[in-house]
Amino acid sequence: MATLKELSKQNELLTGGHRLCSGCGIPPIVRLVLRAANGPVVATTATGCLEVGTTIYPYTAWRIPWIHSAFENAAATISGIETAYKALKKKGKLPGGDKDIKFIAFGGDGGTYDIGLQALSGALERGHNFLYVCYDNGAYMNTGIQRSSATPFFSNTTTSPAGDVIPGKQEWRKDLTRIVAAHNIPYAAQASPHNWADLSKKAEKALKIQGPTFMNVMSPCPLGWYTKPEDSIKWAKLSVDTCYWPLYEVEDGILKITYRPKEKKPLEEWLKPQGRFKHLLKPENRNLLDKFQARVDLEWQRLLDLDGKRI
Amino acid sequence: MAITMTKGQAGLTGNSAIAYAMKQINPDVCPAYPITPSTAVIEEFASYVADGAVSTELITVESEHSAMSACIGAAAAGARVMTATSSQGLALMWEMLYIASGMRLPIILTDVNRALSAPINIHCDHSDSMGARDSGWIQLYSETVQEAYDNLIQAVRIAEDESVQLPVMVCLDGFITSHAIENITLLSDEEVQGFVGEYNAKTTLLDTDHPVTMGAMSLPENYIDFKFQQSQAIARSRETVLKVAEDFGKRFGRKYGLFETYRLEDADIAIVILNSAAGTTKVAVDELRKKGLKVGVLRPRLFRPFPFKELAEALKDKKAIAVLDRADSMNGFGGPVFNEIRSALYDAEKRPKVVSRIYGLGGRDYKVKDAIAVFDELKAIAETGRVETLQKYITL
Structure with missing residues (x-):
């Protein structure tokens, strides 16, 4: 794997000057993944922050061939592109001659956990050769912070507001990484942009593998989390150190935790600075906080029990 | 069921004739999802793929929405792309139909006309394709099996014409035409290949040395200008339809017009x-x-x-x-x-x-x-x- 110094000398495939918010987790994720491709790469993006923020006509931030078509179909779109590549390669009709091209689909949690899940599942089952990267910022941030099935427990969103009677989102989040792994694809992983080395290693591994691979990446969102832009990477790190967002991979069916915090931090440390959890810090909501912590502990324990095992 | 035959008369259902035309066209990619009454098109085409009669890559997608999405991806990557559907399938594709035409992708779709639910019904009417009449697709309607076969072959040339670059929908009546056997005249594979020619897309996602951004967001400064160009292109296609029909008539003797x-x-x-x-x-x-x-x-x-x-x-x-x-x-x-x-x-x-x-x-x-x-x-x-x-x- 390349060192940070070497990485920093590579050409940026997603240029600066795009319109994503300062402190947004998406650009560092995309840049790290594209760097890991290390060769010709074609990408598609589901409708969402990344698409809107990088391609307002006549500008584009993409230095690679890139397409957006709709919200729920990034996996189906990349299926078509990758299949066209196979068909044209077979006929010797690839522009610029025979070459190995990597295919990547990017989608947010709305476009992946929710509306795009069917297309993703279909593409995984069919075994296309591509990497799907979900940037999970925990809500429909592009349309103004509506809850998705990735939204954390009790989170205050515009469609799960922390009201006088209902204190935010009532449901635990969907465990998409495990759902994807259950398709028995060669590689699925969770990552976070604060740990660039872990993320890059996973992306490199995923892109080398033939067949469908998947990465679910924690993506801080100052707008929807009500946090300071300059602290984003810190909160990404704390999501991992509290074990809310464990870093692990499932390779050929074997689950492996790739980072174990030396000291598992209390969940409250991650929740406290985020405006979306402000209501949880009220004394009368202590029980909710405890409930949240208990569920995080349970999920982490489940993962520890599976570490190193075939799932 | 795979049909082996050369040029000449053949008794074929509408679906078999469409599948056979697709075999002769030999597209690069065919994303497909089964739905009555168009299912046999995909089944028969799948057997051509399985028997090596075509070099097409078949993608058996999990929905019609994904079928059209994969058509869009493949066409944007420079492939000649075909699919078939009916009724609810076309309705589920609806969102993507507008994107296919808006992105000026020459995709070919056979719509075996079937009523829309509710009540659920598998038989013929035109509510499916009429629901898509403003989607920016060129629509050709076919009275007979022969015309459906001929229309599909002509559709390729119309869609890919440099002045057009738009998707084409070929419509035929569910069951009445799709399942009835009619004696038709087939062209030879060479005649079809000679007529449709080789497809070389000008702009493709696979040209990684010349990266392009497709499907960018367009705000009020540009959106209407894109739509104006699209509208001009479909207006121009009227001439192309006639030009292609004329060449078809000259080569093969069967004449077609606007009506x-x-x-x-x-x-x-x-x-x-x-x-x-x-x-x-x-x-x-x-x-x-x-x-x-x-x-x-x-x-x-x-x-x-x-x-x-x-x-x-x-x-x-x-x-x-x-x-x-x-x-x-x-x-x-x-x-x-x-x-x-x-x-x-x-x-x-x-x-x-x-x-x-x-x-x-x-x-x-x-x-x-x-x-x-x-x-x-x-x-x-x-x-x-x-x-x-x-x-x-x-x-x-």
């Missing part, structure tokens, strides 16, 4: 009707002509772009016209074909009386006697100059 007329020229009254029911109407015309009645039929082949000038020219001297729609726009101003035909005639000097009749929804039979009853009504309208009922359902 077909049957004993229309000296007719006083006429029925305008799409697809297979035109055949039934022609039988009624022959019967009535024997009795000395001046009746005729106009069958639109190209519905999008809508050749309003030529249609008006062909119909302007009639006394009374009934436009029969196999789709209702549910309390719009008559059925969709009626609405546009009547509008096309607005500028005619002697405006014919034009009435709307909705028939045959969900596969209800349309018989010769139904056509004769409509002609009887038209006769009365022509004689009195009075329209009793502007729009109504028939075949109830």
Whole structure:
């Protein structure tokens, strides 16, 4: 794997000057993944922050061939592109001659956990050769912070507001990484942009593998989390150190935790600075906080029990 | 079931003929999802793939939405792409139909016309393709198995024409045409290949040395300009449809135009009707002509772009016209074909009386006697100059 110094000398495939918010987790994720491709790469993006923020006509931030078509179909779109590549390669009709091209689909949690899940599942089952990267910022941030099935427990969103009677989102989040792994694809992983080395290693591994691979990446969102832009990477790190967002991979069916915090931090440390959890810090909501912590502990324990095992 | 044959006569269903045309065209990619009554197209094409009769990559997607999405991805990557669907399948694709045409991708789709739910029904009407009439796709309608086969082959050239670059939908009637065996004349593989030619997309995602951004967001500064260009392109395609039909006729002897007329020229009254029911109407015309009645039929082949000038020219001297729609726009101003035909005639000097009749929804039979009853009504309208009922359902 390349060192940070070497990485920093590579050409940026997603240029600066795009319109994503300062402190947004998406650009560092995309840049790290594209760097890991290390060769010709074609990408598609589901409708969402990344698409809107990088391609307002006549500008584009993409230095690679890139397409957006709709919200729920990034996996189906990349299926078509990758299949066209196979068909044209077979006929010797690839522009610029025979070459190995990597295919990547990017989608947010709305476009992946929710509306795009069917297309993703279909593409995984069919075994296309591509990497799907979900940037999970925990809500429909592009349309103004509506809850998705990735939204954390009790989170205050515009469609799960922390009201006088209902204190935010009532449901635990969907465990998409495990759902994807259950398709028995060669590689699925969770990552976070604060740990660039872990993320890059996973992306490199995923892109080398033939067949469908998947990465679910924690993506801080100052707008929807009500946090300071300059602290984003810190909160990404704390999501991992509290074990809310464990870093692990499932390779050929074997689950492996790739980072174990030396000291598992209390969940409250991650929740406290985020405006979306402000209501949880009220004394009368202590029980909710405890409930949240208990569920995080349970999920982490489940993962520890599976570490190193075939799932 | 794989059909092995060379040029010549063959008894084929509409679905088999479409699958066979696809085999002869040998597209690069075919994303497909089964739905009655178009399923056999995909089944038979899958057997051509399995037997190595084509070099196409078949993607058996998990929904029609993904079928059209994969068509878009593959076409954007420079592949020649074809698929087929019906009814709910086309409805599920609806979002992506607009994106395919907006991105100017020459995708070919066969729509085996079937009613839309509810109530669920698997039989023929045109509510599916009529629902997609404003999606920016070129629409060709086919009366017979032969025409469906010929239309599909011509569709490739129309879609890929440099001045057009738009998707084309070829429509044929579910079960009536898709499942009925008709004796048709097939072209040889070489003739089809020679006619459609090699496809080399100008801009493709796979040209990694020349990266392009496709599907960018466009705000009020540009959106309407893109749509204007798209509108100009589909308007231009009218000429391309004629040019391609002319070449097809020259090479293979079968002539096609924007629409077909049957004993229309000296007719006083006429029925305008799409697809297979035109055949039934022609039988009624022959019967009535024997009795000395001046009746005729106009069958639109190209519905999008809508050749309003030529249609008006062909119909302007009639006394009374009934436009029969196999789709209702549910309390719009008559059925969709009626609405546009009547509008096309607005500028005619002697405006014919034009009435709307909705028939045959969900596969209800349309018989010769139904056509004769409509002609009887038209006769009365022509004689009195009075329209009793502007729009109504028939075949109830």
